[in-house]
Amino acid sequence: MGENDANITFFKDGLRLDGRRADELRPLKIEVGILARADGSCYIEMGGNKVIAAVYGPREVHPRHLQEVTRAIVRYRYNMASFSVEERKRPGPDRRSYELSKVSREALEPVILTSYFPRSVIDVFVEVLQADAGTRTAGINAASVALADAGIPMKSMISSCAAGKVGGQLVLDPMKEEDNYGEADMPIAMTPDGRITLLQMDGHMTREELKTALDMAMGGCRQVYEVQRKALIDKYNQMEAEIIPDQEQPQEAEVL
Amino acid sequence: MSSVLSEIRKDYLYNMILKGTRADGRYFDQYREISIERGVIAKAEGSARVKLGSSQVLVGIKMQPGEPFPDSPNRGVIITNAELVPLASPTFEPGPPNETGIELARVVDRGVRESKAVDLEALCITPGKQVWIIFIDVHILDDCGNLIDASSLGAIAALLSTKVPASKFGLGEDHPLPIRDLPIATTAIEFGDVVMFDPDSDEESIANSRLTVITTADGSICGLQKSGTGVLNLEKVHHIVDIAGEKAKEIREKFLEV
């Protein structure tokens, strides 16, 4: 976390610099199935983040020694385009992208039924085209949708969102300025019923703040989930509508 | 992760060609649909997303002040890079660019450099000390064939949308990057005695050879690249160059000129 600069105020009239309430997400847009070659794909805009996820597989494992006899392995590659950040990033992986790839894979793997596809690999590729704080959460959200789009069996979706602390206040889904100058950032990912699959934090929070921040981030994940769900259902209805323009569409599942 | 194209599929493509058409119904010199979206990445000084049929590429331009090359002390510097990320094709693998990626970047670079599309003298800040460095980064998103044409078009479209970020570095006001030419790359493949422009992935995989012709706005040639192990006779080369000039003109007028 950057130094807390006393000259920066993060709130004006109770609202954040971009006009959001403390517990409000940035605008979120999700599109399903945007790539022709991939088995499943998703494009997400989460605030200023623009991220694409693609899923290939299950497919043959190369090199072969990585194969597991009883299950599919999952690989996740988080990569930033050179032009995605303010100062051009050198192409290729660095220590940060290795770490993010690892924790993101571990965020998704618990819900994937890897035992259905022994000796194969499910590859998840995430490309950050524009970065604006929270790229890993955007990547996980897109990857989860791309996995569903690829027909991969999963026990549930995974949704991800961060909570942060700026100017002593807790905020949901921090944007770049809040992330750079704030006191803490805590990305999480979870299943819709609240089981946490990713949890990281850097900065400083009291125990009480941590508790509130977790509640806040989980609330954010639930909102993200609704958008993921809608994107998938809408894609189906859109396909259907192109074929039979006037027919009544099948309803979406009621959440019982 | 090579996939075999079955003999039966090859026979089919060949039979279509004998009948004078292609698997997707195009004429031999017909391009797939093209669309260009400029300024899609706000963090970049310039950007363009190009769709050529189902192929998709994103080109981002970043600029920063740096040292000139000793042999051109008062000219800006262009550095072109292409990333064939594994998201874009089942055959791409993670890792540093392979020969295909490097060839792609170099052909894109050739078009911009040899056409003198960018006024490099205008990018000198302090002669011998400081000039603007332009990074052209080609990011492949979906490989459904003919990445060279899509990427080259993306590069020039992105450069056209580029603002020199002078104020960020205390070097005066931001201003548009001076562009003097509009190079267009057009690629054809040769297969079974016919020539087809804008090949898709299947066509690329059966091609004996490929020729890219880069044409400038005045209709002259500023770059060529033949690849593949097949041979081209003189007649074919002239044929490709002629059509390339026409196609480039159409694309330039439709997508790059106001």
Place this chain on the structure above:
Amino acid sequence: MDRMVVIPGDLLSKEAKRSGEGTFVKDGMVYSLLYGLANFKDKINVIPLAGKYVPSSGDSIIGVVKDVTFSNWIIDINSPYDGLLHVSEYPKRIESDEMSKVLRIGTSIMTRVKDVDSTMKVELTLNDRKLGVLKTGRVIEISHTRVPRLIGKGGSMISMLKRELNCNIFVGQNGRIWINGSAEDMDLALKIILLIEKEAHTSGLTDRVIDYLKQEKRARS
């Protein structure tokens, strides 16, 4: 409502016994494992909109020779797993050094899955008169999830197509389909099959296919 779009994790029923394909049971309740269409009959099945073909014993499929080893042909079967065709599963006795001439790389075959073990070693056979090498005609690929729709209830759709289209059609469970007939008939067959693939998840499909066939035939004559 007997059909609806679901995503992974959607609750489908509170009765565990209704769990069918593409679902799982947790704490006595049935949830979806897939993004697809849930069909509510006695059992609830979820039919995915996409996914890879996983071979099982007895499947008739179309493969392409991708490599030849000492005693096996390695067959691409449009799946995460390659098929192995042992030299002894070829209908005629041949020597090991003739293998690459008998079935060259790139050759398409109609084959059957003889056995799949728990590590997904897939053994194929050509030992049946209905099976063999595909030399003429065309092969197209559709998603294997659409195959049941192309075949239809009790084979109704596919027999109708064979009759109306004047073509020989072999539907591989792995989503590869072989068509053989006159060039004109094959063109129409291809259009119809792609239509079925695109609209497989919709209702009233058979009627639309018949309408389309009539239209095309009228246009021809």
